[in-house]
Amino acid sequence: MLVYLGRRLNLLFFTLLILCIASYTLAFLFPGDPLTNLSGNPISSEDQAQQLRMMYALDDGYIAGFWQYLKLTLSGEWGLSLTSQNPIFADICQFLPASLELSLYAMAVSLLVGIPLGIAAGLNHRRYTDMSILSVSLVGFSMPVFWLALLLILIFSLQWGGLPMSGRVSLIYEIPQYSGFMLVDILQADIDNKKQVLMDALHHLILPTLSLSIVTCSLVVRLTRRSVINVMASDYIKAAYAKGLSRTQVFWHHGMKNALLPIMPQLAMQFTVLLTNAMIVEVIFSWPGIGEWMMQAIYQRDFPAIRGGMLAVSALVVIVTICVDLLIRTIYPLSKKQLHAQV
Template structure:
């Protein structure tokens, strides 16, 4: 087990090295950073990594603002959007998958299966402007761009507007809260399409496999209700498989959110990176790559740790690797 743990730590360091190397290569594309690698490429790389380890991310080359404050400004809105989309995906995806599995031979069971396969491939960057257009034409209250109306002022405390809005102490706070969630609704709905369909497909396939087992068929023959089978067998054996799929879902959702942020004028890291690339601000792009890579690595580590605690077969795998 100790050997398996050390091997994972070693792989983490390898990933960190490759991530820093990619970031440094982007950083060196700026002609003004050429002197940074003098007299040798390796010495410049060591200085660059040393600055990152100290928490000094540098400044933007278009405006001279601190990248530390910029990251803390643009990354929380993206995480906020991804969080609500993932929660919405679970709320809809798990019930749809279970209903589709229990009724796989009926019309709506087959419809759920076909819809989940089709929904995964739907391009959200194409759906987003269409839904925004219809929302504006028909006067939907959620037809809004940005995080909230510019007439309101929400002091940043945590960086997450959905949390900070509850800390505002003004007479019209309820109106501000309503405005924030109206702005959040449409991008969340668009972003949740693909992960919802992915979760539906995973849950439906797993549930169908469980329902085909002999012990479940025996329970059905004894007259057990679908709710009892759902509680005894399906939930306990289906929901844990979503834990190893969670890093992929979060990474997928993060990538999709970076595509739709420009459409909804969402002040997230995706829109910020696109603007930095248009302005050839390679320092900002390099730091953005580092931050996104570290976040994805952290999600993978937390998912592995959660699976290790909850899944006895995962612990057995760690023990087998140690032998």
């Protein structure tokens, strides 16, 4: 286990190092002055330019400059946004929790709906129930996330008018930010009509969560169905039937655990897919997350914010993937030779 842990940590270190090198190189590839792209400070005088060049060690060569950039990045000095002049690291810490919140809720919905449907389809293999669930999951898996989000807005917001189409909460409410997770902040806040505000936030959460979870739920259904079919056709299941156990006893005592364990790594890895898809959904629903923030930075040609956002999202995906891989390796040792995280 220690050897495996060392390999994963080694992979994590070199992957993050490559991401930092790519982020530093982007400052020289983007249009404009590399010094402005690194710091986010418009150069107004020669003295200011000289101070910034010393700060980023640009006169000492690429390697020395990258080493200085790496030390500033690790200390949280990611530069300033060209448009707002806010620290980029502070903006990322402000907007990233909204993306994580949306991804976590979508993942929970996908598992709560997809696993029971996959089990029902697997237990009724090649029957009407199986064919119906498999057909619906195929349709859901084939839908592009952005098209599905627009379709939900058209039906539930514009035609029926029952659900809001943008934002995390109505503008009439002012919620103090503690953790960045809207529902948690509402429960912690000392405000009037807390129940009403909480229901309003849940209404805003429905459509973005559905847009993300439908595609992932379809994949969960297909993975669970295939695993249940393989397990129920195995020899030890046939032996359990030979002992006189009922179909329900066989599945819940012998089939359930063995069907879910092999697909746990694949299900856990869907969180990173959800996180990247959430960046698309945020733009459509004006959800104030890291994706919507980066899109505004692209529109405004805010190159320091683009560079910092790409580094933050890429590093988060890599870290989550490696951590999930280590967790699964701990609780499911058979994954050592069968399933590994793909970075």
